[in-house]
Amino acid sequence: MLIQLTDYRFDLQKDTIVKMRIAFTYNVRHVKPSLESRQAIDEAEFDEPETIQGIAHALKKLGHQVFLVEADEKAYFKFKCLRSKVDLVFNIAEGISGSDREAQIPAILEILKIPYVGSKPLAQALCLNKAKTKEVLKYHKIPTPNFQLFTSEKEKLSLNLKFPLxxxxxxxxSSKGICQSSFVKDEKALKMEMKNIxxxxxxxxxxxxxxxxxEFTVALIGNHPVETLPLVEINFSGxxxxxxxxxxxxxxxxxxxPNSAIETVICPAKIEKNLLKKIQEVCLKTKMVLDVLxxxxxDLxxxxxxIPNIIEVxxxxxxIPDLKENSRFPLAARVAGYNFGEMLQKIIDSACDRYGLKNS
Ligand SMILES: Nc1ncnc2c1ncn2[C@@H]1O[C@H](COP(=O)(O)OP(=O)(O)OP(=O)(O)O)[C@@H](O)[C@H]1O
Ligand SMILES: [Mg+2]
Structure with a gap:
């Protein structure tokens, strides 16, 4: 499916009270997910047009004036033009290219001094680099699996690592590059998979x-305090x-x-109090040491x-607004009692508190 999304401003109905002027920035998928299509794999982290539209509508329904900004190569100039017209940027953009791409839109917004939702460039780039993130976690004694980073096929596997890997x-x-062959039981399979990547x-x-x-995934909102939403468990028996x-x-x-009968996630996870507490604590510490906002x-x-081990942040x-898609964050928010709009507003409130912005 190919829906062309152009940047535009939503027209507000006359009786809507404008709470904030929000630029919503994103990257959009142009083809459906598939393992056969190179473009689909390249765009795995991007959002579907329906997701972009759903989020924009939810922001508008909250009473905000919404400007859509596709985070492409012209993003800097678009934000420069919008600078005096918006109060805050709601950012879900993956960035344009390169290994630090999630830091790019935040860096542009820092240059232009436009307030935005989410972490600053350093934390964005750090968390996109899983090995560097793990180094920081290990420094802070936060459990994460033992690992080795390979920059070439010629490097030798450390004797400290035990199969399966x-x-x-x-x-x-978005699990790009993570498939069944990623799970390896011996050196031969590992070599093949490394070559592939x-x-x-x-x-x-x-x-x-x-x-x-x-396996659990834990959604967090806010800074002081942080709200831990109900845990989502990945249901491997499904x-x-x-x-x-x-x-x-x-x-x-x-x-x-949405058409599959297989339940791949369970929320709230059925979990004993002690373990829940341990998981919440390790997540809060992880968020803090990585400067996540x-x-x-x-994921852990x-x-x-x-013992809960952090996989990644x-x-x-x-x-994804459609609950049938099992998008983990909105699912956890729904179980906590927040509809999609309320969830977005909580995230916005958190950013507004940091910047001292009034949002009604
Ligand atoms: N060390 C590990 N041990 C067990 N399972 C793992 C490990 N690392 C990754 N996985 C499995 O692979 C999945 C994807 O890994 P990971 O979260 O690192 O990828 P991702 O592409 O960043 O995911 P996301 O879609 O959350 O962005 C995990 O959810 C988990 O099921
Ligand atoms: Mg993950």
Missing amino acids: IAKPNAEG FQNLNQAVLVEEFLTGR IPKNLAPIDSYEVKWIIDN DWCRI RLNSSG NQIPGI
């Missing part, structure tokens, strides 16, 4: 020890038995679709001793 591109999201995604390969326990227990590209974008979603998994979590 998982090999993933170091700087991607170097060739197809042209970037360093993060090899980690595989966490065999339950996926076909021949697939490895990983929330891969196939599982997220192909097996899990306003919102994020943290239990190791064989039941999503600074700009997916927020």
Whole structure:
């Protein structure tokens, strides 16, 4: 499906009270997810046109005046023109290109001194780099799997790493480059997978020890205080038995679709109080040491001793409005009692508090 989204301003109805003037910035998918299409894989982290429209409508329904800004190569000039017309930017853009791309729109907004939702460029770039994030976590004694970063196929596997392992591109999201073959049980399979990632995604390969326990993803909103939304558990018993227990590209974008009867997520996760407390604590500490602002979603998994280990931090979590899509962040918000608009407003309120902006 190809819907062309042009940047435009929503017309407000006469009786709508304008709360804030918000520029909503994003990257949009031009083709449907597929493992066969190069463009689909390149755009895996981008949002569907319906998602962009759904978020824009929800912002408008909250009473905000909304300007749509596609985060393309002209983004700097668009924001420069909009600077005096907007109070805040709601940013879900993945960025234009390169390994630090999620930092690009925040950096533009810093230059232009326009307030925006979410973390600053340093934290955005850091969390996109999984190995660097893990170094910071390890420094702060936050559990994360042992790992090795490979920049070439010739490097030797460290003797400290124990199979099974998982090999993933170091700087991607939305399970781009994470498929069944990412889960490796021996050196031969590892070598093949590393070759695959170097060739197809042209970037360093993060090899980690595989966490065999339950997997959760935790949505957080706010700064002081931080609200931990109900935990989402990845339901591996729902996926076909021949697939490895990983929330891969196939599982997220192909097996899990609105027409599928397979429940790939459970929210709220059925979990005992002690473990919930441990998970919440490790997530709050992770958010703090990485300087994450306003919102994020943290993926973690239990190791064989039941200790929660951080897998990665999503600074700009997916927020697909249609609940049937099982988008983790809005699902957790819904279970917490917030509809999609209320969830967006909470994230906006968090940014407004930081900037001392009034938002009604
Ligand atoms: N060390 C690990 N041990 C066990 N499973 C793992 C590990 N690393 C990743 N996985 C599995 O692979 C999935 C995707 O990994 P990861 O979260 O790093 O990728 P991503 O593309 O950044 O994901 P997202 O869609 O959340 O942006 C995880 O949700 C988990 O199921
Ligand atoms: Mg993840």
